[in-house]
Amino acid sequence: MTINPASVVPVSGGNQTECEASPLQTLTATATVPAGSTVVWYNAATNGSIVTNPTLNSVGTVTYYAQAVNGNNCSSLSRTPVTLTINPASVVPVSGGNQTECEASPLQTLTATATVPAGQTVVWYNAATNGSGHYN
Secondary structure, eight states, rough: OOOOOOOOOOOOOOOOEOOOOSSSOEOOEEEOOOOTTTEEEEESSSSOOOESSSOOOEEEEEEEEEEEOOTTTBOOOOOOOEHHHEEEOOOOOEOOOOOOOOOOOOOOOOOOOOOOTTOOOOOOHHHSSSOOOEOO
């Protein structure tokens, strides 16, 4: 009678957290195992169902669990969690309105304004895309 050893536990490729992008990105869970072993993904730390494509492509969080299976078809004794998160994008700032004035003496200063929900800040840019940004 031979008792084959269990496979080693997979090493997580790391949890991933991103902010929502347009088009919406896809995050993929990763884990590594020794040569000759394979990774099998599950939707639970124990039992659960096999997941063939451990990805996230919507706003939210999901955790997948990697289990290694070695060449003797023996599974690791535990599973390694990998969490994928896509945080929702901030809301678009509300403009304080365009400003137009006639020149005065001394020359006046106009200040652009915009509002965002509590907990968010406005970053001003000198272009609609790319450009240089600064906090005001």
